[in-house]
Amino acid sequence: MKALRPLTGSLCSVCGEALLSPAFLERSEPLCGLCQRLHPPFEKAVAYGTYDGGLRDLIHLLKFQQVRPAAAVLGRMLAEVITSLESALPCGTIAVIPVPLHARKRAQRGFNQSELITRSALKQIARPERFQELTNVLLRHRETGSQIGLTRHQRRENLRGAFAVTDTERISGRDVLLVDDVFTTGTTASECARVMRRAGAKHVWVATVARTLKVFGTFAVPEQELEEENAGRLAAAAS
Numbered sequence: 226m227k228a229l230r231p232l233t234g235s236l237c238s239v240c241g242e243a244l245l246s247p248a249f250l251e252r253s254e255p256l257c258g259l260c261q262r263l264h265p266p267f268e269k270a271v272a273y274g275t276y277d278g279g280l281r282d283l284i285h286l287l288k289f290q291q292v293r294p295a296a297a298v299l300g301r302m303l304a305e306v307i308t309s310l311e312s313a314l315p316c317g318t319i320a321v322i323p324v325p326l327h328a329r330k331r332a333q334r335g336f337n338q339s340e341l342i343t344r345s346a347l348k349q350i351a352r353p354e355r356f357q358e359l360t361n362v363l364l365r366h367r368e369t370g371s372q373i374g375l376t377r378h379q380r381r382e383n384l385r386g387a388f389a390v391t392d393t394e395r396i397s398g399r400d401v402l403l404v405d406d407v408f409t410t411g412t413t414a415s416e417c418a419r420v421m422r423r424a425g426a427k428h429v430w431v432a433t434v435a436r437t438l439k440v441f442g443t444f445a446v447p448e449q450e451l452e453e454e455n456a457g458r459l460a461a462a463a464s
């Protein structure tokens with residue numbers, strides 16, 4: 226397996242995107258251009274490493290070859306990320322919500338990889354009592370498919386109905402940690418956060434195992450797709 230590449234260097238203090246411009250780096254909490262323009266509906270997104278090499282192999286092993294033991298390794302990485310975020314989280318119990326899959330996709334795969342990774346991580350962190358996994362609160366009740374080729378308006382509509390909170394009482398007033406395997410450009414995380422905030426969640430943080438970084442040129446999705454997703458994220462943040 227190729228070497229894993231942990232995230233290093235200067236990153237946006239909110240979404241974790243790598244920063245190259247010296248103008249961004251002068252601030253103590255630098256922000257990327259996107260976060261400067263429109264603050265995301267989440268407080269901060271953190272990831273263990275870049276979505277390439279060995280880390281991408283490991284995620285693919287779990288998702289596409291159903292090698293479940295890979296979830297334990299990914300869970301350990303996620304546990305590290307959650308631990309690094311812990312000092313920034315408020316007191317009290319944090320509600321942990323894995324990004325849901327659509328029921329059909331879940332049935333097809335046999336599991337939701339984000340759930341497996343979350344459960345493994347929560348078993349491996351130092352203070353598990355601080356976290357409580359909430360299941361069946363956030364639901365993906367529509368498959369979104371590819372966003373490529375959609376206008377901003379269509380994309381917004383496409384995302385808008387995708388996620389829903391089934392039980393607002395369980396999320397209202399809670400501080401939430403949203404967990405996913407990969408953070409690409411934040412469209413999914415932003416939409417989930419927006420829906421949960423609207424249902425009364427106080428704050429939302431995001432932790433993922435991997436993240437694509439545009440500047441390294443190692444992302445798994447084509448440039449055009451990233452552009453498209455950025456447009457979707459802007460639309461989600463603006464609503």
Ligand SMILES: [Zn+2]
Nearest residue numbers: 237240257260
């Ligand atoms: Zn940012």
